[in-house]
Each structure stands twice: as C-alpha cells, then as structure tokens.
Amino acid sequence: MSMEYRYKHPHPAVTTDIVVFTISDGALKLLLIKRGQEPYKGTWALPGGFLEPNEDLSQCAQRELQEETRLQNIYLEQLYTFGNPERDPRERVVSVAYYALVPIMDNLPVAGSDATAVSWYPMDKLPPLAFDHVEIVNLAQKRLLSKLNYTSIAFQLLPETFTLSEVQTVYEIVRNEKLDKRNFRKQITKLGLLEDTGELRRNGSHRPARLYRAVCRNKVQLID
Amino acid sequence: MSMEYRYKHPHPAVTTDIVVFTISDGALKLLLIKRGQEPYKGTWALPGGFLEPNEDLSQCAQRELQEETRLQNIYLEQLYTFGNPERDPRERVVSVAYYALVPIMDNLPVAGSDATAVSWYPMDKLPPLAFDHVEIVNLAQKRLLSKLNYTSIAFQLLPETFTLSEVQTVYEIVRNEKLDKRNFRKQITKLGLLEDTGELRRNGSHRPARLYRAVCRNKVQLID
DNA sequence: GCAAAAGTGTTATCCCTACACCCATGA
DNA sequence: TCATGGGTGTAGGGATAACACTTTTGC
The missing domain is CATH 3.90.79.10 (Nucleoside Triphosphate Pyrophosphohydrolase)
Incomplete structure (x- = not known):
C-alpha cells in the first residue's frame, strides 16, 4: 500500500x-x-x-x-x-x-x-x-485508587468467585495499607454487591473460606 | 493556502x-x-x-x-x-x-x-x-454534579468574593435540591477553604452578609 | 496438637440530620 | 414597624474505628 x-x-x-x-x-x-x-x-x-x-x-x-x-x-x-x-x-x-x-x-x-x-x-x-507513558501510568494509578472508594471497580480485579480475604487483599494492595478484617467485612457485605455461592474453598491446612460472587460483575456501579 | x-x-x-x-x-x-x-x-x-x-x-x-x-x-x-x-x-x-x-x-x-x-x-x-453534543453536555453535567461532592470546584462558579448564601445557591442549583442553611454552613466552613474577608455586603433591606474568599481559588482540590 | 487462615461483636466516638428563632438593615 | 435575607445551637441516631478470640482444616 x-x-x-x-x-x-x-x-x-x-x-x-x-x-x-x-x-x-x-x-x-x-x-x-x-x-x-x-x-x-x-x-x-x-x-x-x-x-x-x-x-x-x-x-x-x-x-x-x-x-x-x-x-x-x-x-x-x-x-x-x-x-x-x-x-x-x-x-x-x-x-x-x-x-x-x-x-x-x-x-x-x-x-x-x-x-x-x-x-x-x-x-x-x-x-x-x-x-x-510514566505520566499516563501515574494518572491511571491515581484514578484506580480513587475509583476504589466510590465504585464497585474492585471486582474487576477478581475472578468469577472469590473469598472475602481476596477482596480485602485487592483493597490493601491498591491502597497500599493494611485494613481491619472485621470492619472491612462489615462494610463490604453491607453494600449488597456480594452473593454467597454456598460453596467453600479448601486451600491449605486451615478453615475453608466461603466463596462469593459479585452481583453485577458486568457493570461497575457507584456505591454509597 | x-x-x-x-x-x-x-x-x-x-x-x-x-x-x-x-x-x-x-x-x-x-x-x-x-x-x-x-x-x-x-x-x-x-x-x-x-x-x-x-x-x-x-x-x-x-x-x-x-x-x-x-x-x-x-x-x-x-x-x-x-x-x-x-x-x-x-x-x-x-x-x-x-x-x-x-x-x-x-x-x-x-x-x-x-x-x-x-x-x-x-x-x-x-x-x-x-x-x-447532547451526549457531551449530559456527561459534563454529570461530572460537574459529582465533582461538587468531592472537590472544591464550586468556587469556580463564584466570583472573587461571595457570601455563604451564594455558595449554598451554587450547590442547590447544580444539585437541584434545597439544602438546610445551618447544616450547609457548618459543613462548608469546616472544610477550611474559606477565608473571611472582614467585609460586608449591604444588599437590600436586610442584614448585611459577610464576604468570604476561597483560600485557593486557583486550584481545585480534593476535599474530605 | 499445632500451624494457618477464616470467621465473628461490642463499645466509644464522630458525623450527619432535623429543626426555629433572633439580627441588622432599608424602606 | 415591617419585610427581607443573614446568622446561629442542640439533641438524637447512625456510621465509623478500635480491638481479640474461637473455628476449621491439613499435616
């Protein structure tokens, strides 16, 4: 051509x-x-x-x-x-x-x-x-961080089903800070975005974790 | 050419x-x-x-x-x-x-x-x-509305100095709802974005209003 | 039985909301 | 003196933050 x-x-x-x-x-x-x-x-x-x-x-x-x-x-x-x-x-x-x-x-x-x-x-x-590209990456990271606070975007970083600990890990890694387990679970479940699959994941030598699914994984929505 | x-x-x-x-x-x-x-x-x-x-x-x-x-x-x-x-x-x-x-x-x-x-x-x-252009306008209005909640953008719609009632009016018009005067004033002053000019505006036949200035009108910042 | 992660409640504090009256002025 | 918008405080309820132990499993 x-x-x-x-x-x-x-x-x-x-x-x-x-x-x-x-x-x-x-x-x-x-x-x-x-x-x-x-x-x-x-x-x-x-x-x-x-x-x-x-x-x-x-x-x-x-x-x-x-x-x-x-x-x-x-x-x-x-x-x-x-x-x-x-x-x-x-x-x-x-x-x-x-x-x-x-x-x-x-x-x-x-x-x-x-x-x-x-x-x-x-x-x-x-x-x-x-x-x-550094500038672009920095802006993207800033956007991701702030969207975590007011949208359901976190579930886009998670697979189809996941444990509450995995959700917490996503928040902790993106925000780069440790979070309180009990408070985090109260907040995240109160949003009504999670559905208990009824299944458990047996992982290592410890108590199995409940598996959840995001109610609407196909669309990111505003929360609160 | x-x-x-x-x-x-x-x-x-x-x-x-x-x-x-x-x-x-x-x-x-x-x-x-x-x-x-x-x-x-x-x-x-x-x-x-x-x-x-x-x-x-x-x-x-x-x-x-x-x-x-x-x-x-x-x-x-x-x-x-x-x-x-x-x-x-x-x-x-x-x-x-x-x-x-x-x-x-x-x-x-x-x-x-x-x-x-x-x-x-x-x-x-x-x-x-x-x-x-309708689509563009709708998106802009949505953005303005949401930025009002988490940034100091409202002061860009106000002149150099202004009264608290004028600030409230901006919020009410953009959000299209009436707000409680006392609660609004508590919130907006608590942000630390306002500076009392010490001057008053005598307007009509009523008590004059204090005039304020936005502490940093040149840059819109995140609040809370 | 022990190591390792899952799961679970209560209390104190702060924030938000609802709400009504007096003040200073110009006419 | 009256009409007009400016200005102020409190109490109750809901949300948030701090904090530690029991449960279930694999080895």
Missing part, C-alpha cells in the same frame, strides 16, 4: 495507549511491551496503537489489548487524552489513554502476537518508559 | 468542544453557538474547533473559549474524548471535550468574534444540538 491520505489542514495521528493492571504475587502489576522500533527502540512502553478508520476509540483500545494479551471481556475505561505537541518525536500524535483491569489469575497471559517482549512489572519497580 | 497535508495512514481530524457552564437567574446555563455553515447549519452547538499544529489540547480549548467569550482565567478541565466514526458527516473527527466554569456575573459576555449568534441557555430548556 503506497497510498497517500491528503487533507486541507494538518491532522494529527490518533492512537490509544492502554494501562493494563492486574494483581499477582501480592502486588499491583502493569503490562509493558519492549519496543522493537525507533523511537525508543528497546525501551518499555504501554501497549497501544493507531486508530483504524472505522473503529471507535474503545474498539481500538480493545483490539490492541487483545493483540497483546488474548484476553476477552476485560474491563476497559477511558482515562485521559494526551496531546502535547512534543510527546512523539516522529509526528504529532494525540493519544487517548485507557486503563484495563485483568482479574487475578494463576497463569497470566503475556503472549504477544509477534516476537516483541511482553512482561508484567510491579508498580514499584517500573523500568524507564517511552514517550510520556 | 492551497497546501495539502499528506500521510501514509489515514488521520482523523481532532477538535476540542467546550461545555461552558455558568449560573445566572437562579439556573445552570450553557453557552451555545448557532452554526453558520453546514453541516447542521442553523443548529445550536458547543463552541469548539480544530486543533492547531503546535498547540496542546488544553490550549486549543482555551483559545476557542476565549474567541467566544473574551474571558480569561476560566476554569477548564478535560472531560472525555468522543470518537464515534459517524459523529461528523464530513470526515472522521475525534473530539476532545472540555468543560469550563464561568463565575456568576452581572453581565455575562457573549460577544462572538464574528457574526455568529452566541447565547446562554438554561440547562432545562436546551434547544436541539448538533452532532453528538
């Missing part, structure tokens, strides 16, 4: 970048991709790419996300749009940033579609990032 | 649209502009326009806002980015929406730079809007 696209006025390129969070090994982690081309070749960066002519912004983010993780039904929300004229050395690029939450899993998928390196990094040990 | 801009891949046009709110005559009002050209010629629309090659997104919004209102130092915040491929019939347009808050004024400026009609509409009597 050597076709050219012509416009009477200058048009910036538009991309989406996705901040993909998950929790594993007791830490909040971020999905990064090692760039295979200039600029910033060899530097870690957020997954993302150019907007196709006939897709909506969220479709673009979803497509890019799936190309990197092969994951379906991942929670995805628009974060902010970054348009500093200098943010990409090649040309003017406006990037619509999204963030995504991948549920806790035993085997985190990282298979990239091509030979590029893909890896989960703990938020407190991030490598240097390309472009203005 | 008959110059053409060429790209190897299709690039959408990028615009900003601004949802400009103010309060007057006891109602939340929105600044609208009657379109002078197709598409949607003669229909009311949000102020906004194309991103220039060397300006940041917020600069673009600020510039468009100033061209319509001649106002400086207006609070401006990015809202959301709209990119439905069908949202503009001419070409693919991605619009970064902002919202702006204009303080209560006696003489609201509406002088457009050119001959276009510019007008403030009460939110409960909006005319039909061009493009997807």
Whole structure:
C-alpha cells in the first residue's frame, strides 16, 4: 500500500495507549511491551496503537489489548487524552489513554502476537518508559485508587468467585495499607454487591473460606 | 493556502468542544453557538474547533473559549474524548471535550468574534444540538454534579468574593435540591477553604452578609 | 496438637440530620 | 414597624474505628 491520505489542514495521528493492571504475587502489576522500533527502540512502553478508520476509540483500545494479551471481556475505561505537541518525536500524535483491569489469575497471559517482549512489572519497580507513558501510568494509578472508594471497580480485579480475604487483599494492595478484617467485612457485605455461592474453598491446612460472587460483575456501579 | 497535508495512514481530524457552564437567574446555563455553515447549519452547538499544529489540547480549548467569550482565567478541565466514526458527516473527527466554569456575573459576555449568534441557555430548556453534543453536555453535567461532592470546584462558579448564601445557591442549583442553611454552613466552613474577608455586603433591606474568599481559588482540590 | 487462615461483636466516638428563632438593615 | 435575607445551637441516631478470640482444616 503506497497510498497517500491528503487533507486541507494538518491532522494529527490518533492512537490509544492502554494501562493494563492486574494483581499477582501480592502486588499491583502493569503490562509493558519492549519496543522493537525507533523511537525508543528497546525501551518499555504501554501497549497501544493507531486508530483504524472505522473503529471507535474503545474498539481500538480493545483490539490492541487483545493483540497483546488474548484476553476477552476485560474491563476497559477511558482515562485521559494526551496531546502535547512534543510527546512523539516522529509526528504529532494525540493519544487517548485507557486503563484495563485483568482479574487475578494463576497463569497470566503475556503472549504477544509477534516476537516483541511482553512482561508484567510491579508498580514499584517500573523500568524507564517511552514517550510520556510514566505520566499516563501515574494518572491511571491515581484514578484506580480513587475509583476504589466510590465504585464497585474492585471486582474487576477478581475472578468469577472469590473469598472475602481476596477482596480485602485487592483493597490493601491498591491502597497500599493494611485494613481491619472485621470492619472491612462489615462494610463490604453491607453494600449488597456480594452473593454467597454456598460453596467453600479448601486451600491449605486451615478453615475453608466461603466463596462469593459479585452481583453485577458486568457493570461497575457507584456505591454509597 | 492551497497546501495539502499528506500521510501514509489515514488521520482523523481532532477538535476540542467546550461545555461552558455558568449560573445566572437562579439556573445552570450553557453557552451555545448557532452554526453558520453546514453541516447542521442553523443548529445550536458547543463552541469548539480544530486543533492547531503546535498547540496542546488544553490550549486549543482555551483559545476557542476565549474567541467566544473574551474571558480569561476560566476554569477548564478535560472531560472525555468522543470518537464515534459517524459523529461528523464530513470526515472522521475525534473530539476532545472540555468543560469550563464561568463565575456568576452581572453581565455575562457573549460577544462572538464574528457574526455568529452566541447565547446562554438554561440547562432545562436546551434547544436541539448538533452532532453528538447532547451526549457531551449530559456527561459534563454529570461530572460537574459529582465533582461538587468531592472537590472544591464550586468556587469556580463564584466570583472573587461571595457570601455563604451564594455558595449554598451554587450547590442547590447544580444539585437541584434545597439544602438546610445551618447544616450547609457548618459543613462548608469546616472544610477550611474559606477565608473571611472582614467585609460586608449591604444588599437590600436586610442584614448585611459577610464576604468570604476561597483560600485557593486557583486550584481545585480534593476535599474530605 | 499445632500451624494457618477464616470467621465473628461490642463499645466509644464522630458525623450527619432535623429543626426555629433572633439580627441588622432599608424602606 | 415591617419585610427581607443573614446568622446561629442542640439533641438524637447512625456510621465509623478500635480491638481479640474461637473455628476449621491439613499435616
């Protein structure tokens, strides 16, 4: 394809970048991709790419996300749009940033579609990032933290069924503080978002834990 | 200028649209502009326009806002980015929406730079809007309402100095409900955001009201 | 029986809500 | 003196925060 696209006025390129969070090994982690081309070749960066002519912004983010993780039904929300004229050395690029939450899993998928390196990094040990991606990541973390307080977003970081201790762990890791077990359970159950599955999980050599399900896992809602 | 801009891949046009709110005559009002050209010629629309090659997104919004209102130092915040491929019939347009808050004024400026009609509409009597602007306006109103609860954004709708009753009026109009005077005053003063100017405003035939100033009017901050 | 995580209540404090009257002024 | 909006306090109920022991299981 050597076709050219012509416009009477200058048009910036538009991309989406996705901040993909998950929790594993007791830490909040971020999905990064090692760039295979200039600029910033060899530097870690957020997954993302150019907007196709006939897709909506969220479709673009979803497509890019799936190309990197092969994951379906991942929670995805628009974060902010970054348009500093200098943010990409090649040309003017406006990037619509999204963030995504991948549920806790035993085997985190990282298979990239091509030979590029893909890896989960703990938020407190991030490598240097390309472009203005540090800024995007910081904003996403701030948003996640504050949404935890007034929405049911935490369940997007949990699998279909989970124990109350696992919910508490999500809150503790994202907020980076220990919480009181009894108070936490009172609060979280009072919200009416949890349904007891009636099943138990027998884990190690200790009392089994009740398994719960989020009443509406498909939509994040305001609470209180 | 008959110059053409060429790209190897299709690039959408990028615009900003601004949802400009103010309060007057006891109602939340929105600044609208009657379109002078197709598409949607003669229909009311949000102020906004194309991103220039060397300006940041917020600069673009600020510039468009100033061209319509001649106002400086207006609070401006990015809202959301709209990119439905069908949202503009001419070409693919991605619009970064902002919202702006204009303080209560006696003489609201509406002088457009050119001959276009510019007008403030009460939110409960909006005319039909061009493009997807209804959607943008609804989202902005929702955002304003929720930010009122956890930030000091209300002071952006007030002049330099103001009475407690005026603050209460802002809350009542945006939230569309009456509030208890004593409880409101206790809450708002407890936040530590208000500074007593020591001056009084003598208004009508009643006791004069104390005038207050927002401690940090230049930055909107989280409260609680 | 012992280690390890699950589960469970009470009390003191703070915050929110409901509610009604006096004050200072201009006409 | 009257009409108008400005200004003030208290009491009851509900939410929040601090705090420790028993239960169930696997080994």
